[in-house]
Amino acid sequence: MSNNIFNFICCGSVDDGKSSLIGQILLNTNSVKQDVLEDAMSASFDNGSDFLEPGLLLDGLLDERKQQITIDIAHRYFDYNNTRYHIYDCPGHEQYTKNMAIAAAEANCAILVIDVLKGISPQTLKHLSICALFQIKYLIIALSKCDLTTKSNTWDENIIQKRKQEIEEILKQYNFNYSIIPIDSIHNKNIDKVIEKIEEYNWLYFESKKNNFIAHAYCSQFCNGERYYYLKLLDKKEIKKDEKLKLFPLDKEVTIKCDSNNGTIQIQEDIDIEKGNALANVNLLVSNKIKHHTYWFDEPTNEMIFHHGTIFANITKYTQTLIELDKAICFNNINDIKENGFGIIIDKASKKTLGVSVFLANDNLIKVNQKGKIYWFSGLSGAGKTTQAMNLWREFSIKPILLDADDVRKTINSDLGYTKEDCYQNIERISQIAQLLSNQGFNVIVTCISKFKEQRKEIKERLKPNLIEILVDKSLETLKKNDTKGLYNSLGTCNMIQNYEYGNSVDIILNTEEKTEKENFEYLIAQLKKLEAF
Amino acid sequence: MDNYLKNLEYQAIDIIRDTVFNNDVEKIVAFYSIGKDSSVLLHLFKKAFYPNKIPIKFLHIDTGWKFPEMYEFREKIANEIDLLIFKHPACLNPYKDGRNYTDIMKTQALKMSQEHFGFKIAFGGARRDEEKSRAKERIISIRDKNGYWNARKQNPEISPLYNPFYCNDTSLRVFPLSNWTELDIWKYIKEENIEIVPIYFSHKRKVKITTQNNKELLLIPQKGEKTEELNVRFRTLGCYPLTGAVRSNAKNIDEIIKELEEVQYSERITRVIDYDAKGSMEIKKQEGYF
Ligand SMILES: Nc1nc2c(ncn2[C@@H]2O[C@H](COP(=O)(O)OP(=O)(O)OP(=O)(O)O)[C@@H](O)[C@H]2O)c(=O)[nH]1
Ligand SMILES: [Mg+2]
Numbered sequence: 007m008s009n010n011i012f013n014f015i016c017c018g019s020v021d022d023g024k025s026s027l028i029g030q031i032l033l034n035t036n037s038v039k040q041d042v043l044e045d046a047m048s049a050s051f052d053n054g055s056d057f058l059e060p061g062l063l064l065d066g067l068l069d070e071r072k073q074q075i076t077i078d079i080a081h082r083y084f085d086y087n088n089t090r091y092h093i094y095d096c097p098g099h100e101q102y103t104k105n106m107a108i109a110a111a112e113a114n115c116a117i118l119v120i121d122v123l124k125g126i127s128p129q130t131l132k133h134l135s136i137c138a139l140f141q142i143k144y145l146i147i148a149l150s151k152c153d154l155t156t157k158s159n160t161w162d163e164n165i166i167q168k169r170k171q172e173i174e175e176i177l178k179q180y181n182f183n184y185s186i187i188p189i190d191s192i193h194n195k196n197i198d199k200v201i202e203k204i205e206e207y208n209w210l211y212f213e214s215k216k217n218n219f220i221a222h223a224y225c226s227q228f229c230n231g232e233r234y235y236y237l238k239l240l241d242k243k244e245i246k247k248d249e250k251l252k253l254f255p256l257d258k259e260v261t262i263k264c265d266s267n268n269g270t271i272q273i274q275e276d277i278d279i280e281k282g283n284a285l286a287n288v289n290l291l292v293s294n295k296i297k298h299h300t301y302w303f304d305e306p307t308n309e310m311i312f313h314h315g316t317i318f319a320n321i322t323k324y325t326q327t328l329i330e331l332d333k334a335i336c337f338n339n340i341n342d343i344k345e346n347g348f349g350i351i352i353d354k355a356s357k358k359t360l361g362v363s364v365f366l367a368n369d370n371l372i373k374v375n376q377k378g379k380i381y382w383f384s385g386l387s388g389a390g391k392t393t394q395a396m397n398l399w400r401e402f403s404i405k406p407i408l409l410d411a412d413d414v415r416k417t418i419n420s421d422l423g424y425t426k427e428d429c430y431q432n433i434e435r436i437s438q439i440a441q442l443l444s445n446q447g448f449n450v451i452v453t454c455i456s457k458f459k460e461q462r463k464e465i466k467e468r469l470k471p472n473l474i475e476i477l478v479d480k481s482l483e484t485l486k487k488n489d490t491k492g493l494y495n496s497l498g499t500c501n502m503i504q505n506y507e508y509g510n511s512v513d514i515i516l517n518t519e520e521k522t523e524k525e526n527f528e529y530l531i532a533q534l535k536k537l538e539a540f
Numbered sequence: 541m542d543n544y545l546k547n548l549e550y551q552a553i554d555i556i557r558d559t560v561f562n563n564d565v566e567k568i569v570a571f572y573s574i575g576k577d578s579s580v581l582l583h584l585f586k587k588a589f590y591p592n593k594i595p596i597k598f599l600h601i602d603t604g605w606k607f608p609e610m611y612e613f614r615e616k617i618a619n620e621i622d623l624l625i626f627k628h629p630a631c632l633n634p635y636k637d638g639r640n641y642t643d644i645m646k647t648q649a650l651k652m653s654q655e656h657f658g659f660k661i662a663f664g665g666a667r668r669d670e671e672k673s674r675a676k677e678r679i680i681s682i683r684d685k686n687g688y689w690n691a692r693k694q695n696p697e698i699s700p701l702y703n704p705f706y707c708n709d710t711s712l713r714v715f716p717l718s719n720w721t722e723l724d725i726w727k728y729i730k731e732e733n734i735e736i737v738p739i740y741f742s743h744k745r746k747v748k749i750t751t752q753n754n755k756e757l758l759l760i761p762q763k764g765e766k767t768e769e770l771n772v773r774f775r776t777l778g779c780y781p782l783t784g785a786v787r788s789n790a791k792n793i794d795e796i797i798k799e800l801e802e803v804q805y806s807e808r809i810t811r812v813i814d815y816d817a818k819g820s821m822e823i824k825k826q827e828g829y830f
Contacts, residue, residue, distance in 0.1 A: 011544050011719075039806040041755070045672070066672025067691050068822055078694060080675050081668045083721055090544040092719060104696055111698045224561045229591040236557060236589075238700065242550035267546075268587045269553055303696045313701050318562065350701045357705040359696045 009089040012208040018119035019129035020098035023150035026191040029060025037084035104303040115144040144207035145184040153190040222315030240345040251285040254336040255292040282317040284336035294334040298363040314349035378444040384456040385478035390518040391453040406449035459507035552716035559704040570663035572598040577665030602627040605779040626653040634781040673822035685709040687828030757784040775807040784810040
C-alpha cells in the first residue's frame with residue numbers, strides 16, 4: 007500500500023440508512039471478519055429481523071442496538087485497492103449533531119445519505135452546511151431505500167428523478183464536487199457505484215493536494231550538548247537534511263541539520279525556536295486576533311482556552327466574529343490550508359472541549375465593531391454580473407447577503423419605473439439597504455447595472471472603505487449579438503440600459519468579453535485578496 | 541515504510557507528545573501488558589522522545605497468571621525502562637473465581653494502581669478495530685472519578701487538536717494506537733524491528749482442544765486433562781487460562797502477515813473472557829476497564 011489515509015464520513019438525517027450503507031460497503035470490500043458478522047447476525051435476530059441488518063455491523067453499543075439508532079461515531083478501517091480508508095459512521099439524530107461535526111472536521115470526503123421517500127429534511131441541510139463549513143470538497147449523495155419506491159423489484163425512476171432535482175437545486179448554493187447515486191443497502195444494489203465514487207474522489211483529493219509542509223514546535227531539549235526541537239507535523243512526512251524552511255513568527259529561514267523521521271529536528275542556524283513557533287514551506291498568518299466562525303458543542307463560558315498547533319492560549323476577548331488571545335498563533339485560513347485552518351476551544355474549569363473555530367480571513371481586515379464588506383457588481387445587463395457574483399458568493403463559508411437589483415425591483419422597489427429618476431432612486435435605495443446591513447457586520451453582494459457615473463462615485467465615497475466596486479464589462483456589440491433576454495433589440499428598455507457611463511476608476515474590472523468565467527473568477531479572488539477584502 | 545503506516549506512526553507520536561508535554565509527567569503512566577500492542581506503544585514512546593529518555597513510567601498490572609515467556613520478556617524490558625509492577629492483593633484464581641477474577645485482578649487492580657501511584661493519565665495500547673464498543677471511543681477518553689466510561693458523554697475530539705487536560709474529578713485514558721489494525725501492528729513491528737514475546741510465533745505445544753461459540757479454542761491444559769501436541773501461536777497474550785492459541789505454522793513476521801491477510805476471524809475469538817455476556821466489553825469498559 008502506498009497511498010495516504012483517506013477519511014470519509016457518512017452523514018444525513020436520522021434513520022435514512024447511514025449505518026446500513028457503511029455496513030454494506032464493508033461487506034462489499036471484504037472487510038468484515040466472520041465472528042463480527044455472526045455477532046451482527048445474532049443482533050439482527052434479536053431485533054426481530056430475519057436477515058442481516060447491515061447497520062448492526064456499526065451500531066455496537068448496547069443502547070444503540072436497543073434503540074436502533076446511532077449515538078456516537080463508529081470508526082472503521084478497510085484497505086481497498088492499495089488505499090487505507092477510515093470511515094466515520096455519524097449519528098443522524100439531532101441530539102448528536104455535535105458528534106457528526108467532529109467527524110466532519112477530520113474528513114476529506116462525505117457521503118450524505120437521503121431517504122428517497124422522505125427527501126431532504128432540516129437535519130440533512132444542517133449536515134450539509136457543516137460539511138461546507140469544514141471545507142469538505144467531495145460529496146456523494148446516496149439516495150437510499152430505493153427498493154421502497156415500488157412494491158415490485160424495480161425502482162420508481164420518477165421519484166428518484168424528482169429527488170435528484172431537489173438536491174441539485176440546493177447544491178447550487180455550494181461548491182462541492184458531487185454525484186448522486188440511488189441505492190438499496192438491504193439488497194446490496196448500487197453499493198459498488200458508491201465505492202467506485204469513493205475511489206475516484208480519493209484519487210482526485212490526493213491529486214489536487216498541494217505539497218505543503220507545516221509543523222508547530224512543542225519545545226526544545228538538550229542531549230549531549232546538542233539542541234533538539236520536537237515538532238508536530240501537519241503533513242506527516244520525513245524531513246531531509248539541508249531542507250530550508252521558514253520560521254514563523256520570526257520570518258527567518260532555517261536549515262535542517264540531519265534527516266528526521268520522527269518529528270524531531272536540529273537546525274544549522276543559531277536561532278531559538280520557541281513553543282508554538284511554526285516551520286513551513288508556505289506562508290502562514292501570525293496573529294493573536296483571529297477572525298473565525300465557531301461551531302459550539304456546548305455553551306461558551308467565562309474562561310476559555312484556545313488550542314491550535316502546539317499552543318494553548320487564554321482567550322482574552324470573544325465576539326461572534328473575532329477571538330483575541332494572549333499569545334499569537336501561526337495559522338492559515340481554512341479555505342487555503344484546511345489542516346492549519348481551525349482550532350478548538352476548551353473550558354478552563356471543566357476542561358471540556360466546547361467548540362471548534364474555523365479561521366476565515368486575514369486578521370488585517372479586523373477592526374473593532376467590524377463592518378461587513380459590500381461587493382458591488384456593476385455593468386450592463388447580460389454582461390455576467392450575476393454569474394460572477396454567485397461564484398464569489400459560493401466561496402464564503404458564512405454566506406453574504408445577496409441584493410440583486412431585479413429582485414429588489416420586484417419587492418421593495420416595485421413602485422419604481424424606468425425613468426431616469428426612478429432608476430436613480432432604485433440604486434439609491436439598494437445602497438441604503440447595503441449600508442444598513444454592512445453596519446451590522448454582514449457581508450453584502452450587490453448586483454446592479456448602476457449606470458450613473460456620478461451616483462456610483464457618491465455611493466463609493468459614502469461607503470468607503472467597505473465598498474469594493476467591481477465592473478463586469480462586455481461590449482454593447484456583443485451583447486446585442488447574443489441578446490437572449492431581448493433587451494437590447496427592443497425599443498422600450500434599450501435606452502436606459504444601453505448607456506452605461508464609463509469613466510471613474512473602479513476597484514476591479516472583469517472583462518467577460520475576452521476572458522473565461524474561470525479566469526475572471528480567479529482574477530477576482532486574487533484582486534480581492536490584494537485589497538484585503540476576502 | 542508505507543505512507544499510510546508512517547501517518548499512523550506520526551499520529552501516535554503527536555498524541556503522546558500532546559499529552560506528555562502539556563501535563564506533569566509524574567501524573568502520567570503507560571500501561572504495559574507485555575503484548576504486541578504494548579511493545580509497539582513502547583517503541584513509539586522511545587521514538588517520540590528520542591534522543592532523550594522516555595520521561596514517564598510504565599506500569600504492568602500483574603495477575604500472577606501470565607505465561608512464563610511473558611515474565612521472562614518483562615525482565616528484559618525492565619532493564620530498559622522505568623517499569624512499575626502492581627498486583628491486586630486478593631490474588632484470585634481464574635479457574636475458580638470466574639467473572640470476579642477479571643473484575644478484581646484487572647479492572648479493580650487498574651483503578652487501585654492509579655490511586656496508589658497518583659496517576660491521572662494512563663496510556664494504553666487498545667485499538668478501535670479490536671471490538672465494537674472500542675470502535676466508538678475517543679483517542680483521549682475521559683473517565684469519571686470512579687474510572688467509569690460513559691459512551692453518551694464523550695468529549696468532542698478533532699484530530700490533530702487533542703485536548704489532553706483533566707480536572708479534579710476526571711482522569712484520562714489515552715490510546716495512541718486507536719486507528720491501527722492488527723495487521724498494521726505487525727507491519728510496523730516488521731518495519732521497525734521491534735522485539736516481541738516469542739510465543740507470538742509458531743511453536744509446538746500441548747493444548748486442550750475445546751470450542752467456544754462453535755469455534756475452536758485451544759487452551760493451556762490443566763493437570764490430567766487430555767491434550768494434543770500441535771503447531772500453534774498466540775494472536776493475543778494475557779492470562780494463560782483465559783487465552784487461546786491458534787493453529788499456525790507462521791514462524792516469522794512475514795508469515796504472520798501473510799496469515800493475517802487471509803484470516804477469517806478477528807483476534808478477539810482467542811479470548812475466553814469476552815463471551816460471558818453480550819456487549820461484555822462495553823460493560824467492562826463502563827466499569828473502568830481499558
Ligand atoms: N428497505 C430498505 N431499508 C433500509 C435501507 N437502508 C436502511 N434501511 C433501514 O432503515 C433503518 C435505519 O437504518 P440505519 O442504517 O440504522 O440508519 P442510520 O441513518 O444509520 O440511523 P442513525 O444513525 O440512527 O441516524 C433500518 O431499519 C434499516 O434496515 C434500504 O436501502 N432499503
Ligand atoms: Mg447509524
